[in-house]
């Protein structure tokens with residue numbers, strides 16, 4: 140389900156007519172600012188400590204990027220905040236109230252955690268089903284479709300939607316209750332550059348113009364650098380840094396990691412790790428090696444008889460800082476078939 144449904148049914152205690160008068164998309168004079176507070180959240184799955192005593196806050200009227208490498212615990216944190224996962228310890232509150240205790244959760248929080256739709260159902264019908272379940276007026280479906288730019292495609296089967304259209308439909312679903320808080324898990328995944336541009340502008344509008352609290356998770360610093368006002372960086376389930384992009388930038392120093400591409404990436408990562416380098420895959424199929432020089436990486440590859448297709452130093456100070464903060468907190472998975 141694209142948004143946390145458990146509390147959404149709380150709407151059924153009210154009538155659709157009540158809600159019709161309460162929902163004013165765009166202006167929403169009755170929607171006050173809601174601050175999100177995460178305090179001491181922890182969660183283990185067997186021996187894996189997915190989230191470890193994590194605390195941070197998310198402010199209204201701004202976009203907060205929830206940043207961390209794959210497996211850092213972002214989704215688990217969001218699921219706990221939305222009452223979809225029981226924490227071992229700690230709390231997450233919306234305006235001081237846990238999700239499960241919100242009187243009208245769909246009105247307070249809209250979330251996109253994963254995008255699953257009935258393929259035979261039109262986007263519009265998908266939204267109308269949610270409206271019915273949440274006790275919202277069916278007309279909300281057309282309003283949110285227009286908001287996300289899907290007005291023309293609303294009557295087509297969602298199964299035929301592109302990934303970008305599905306992301307927009309998920310966002311529309313999250314907006315149905317005109318919530319004060321939006322929680323979006325990797326909403327830019329799979330979007331083309333135009334879609335990313337649109338998403339960025341839309342999230343800014345929701346936060347800056349409409350005063351909503353927007354929390355967006357991502358494992359890409361570059362994306363968050365251009366979208367978020369503040370970032371919360373996690374690694375191995377723990378908070379590594381919280382602050383504005385400007386604060387982060389002012390703390391960024393030094394040269395970037397060495398980026399290396401090889402058709403034998405898995406083997407190369409093993410060789411470099413064995414030689415004591417800190418390695419992590421980047422998003423372009425390369426390996427990023429921290430705190431060294433291209434010459435040192437090239438020498439290791441040469442000694443191991445490995446072929447290189449690219450070898451250079453990356454120079455973004457912020458990238459370097461992010462890499463340094465989260466290095467070694469991601470499992471390196473060699474791509475299929477990359478092992479010699």
Ligand SMILES: Nc1ncnc2c1ncn2[C@@H]1O[C@H](COP(=O)(O)OP(=O)(O)OP(=O)(O)O)[C@@H](O)[C@H]1O
Nearest residue numbers: 184187189207208209210211212213214215216358
């Ligand atoms: N239901 C589960 N059972 C067992 N382990 C889990 C479960 N959910 C998450 N984990 C583990 O907890 C850790 C954190 O996972 P999580 O999905 O929260 O990270 P993430 O930062 O969202 O990463 P990604 O960007 O890859 O989704 C990982 O090691 C993951 O394998």
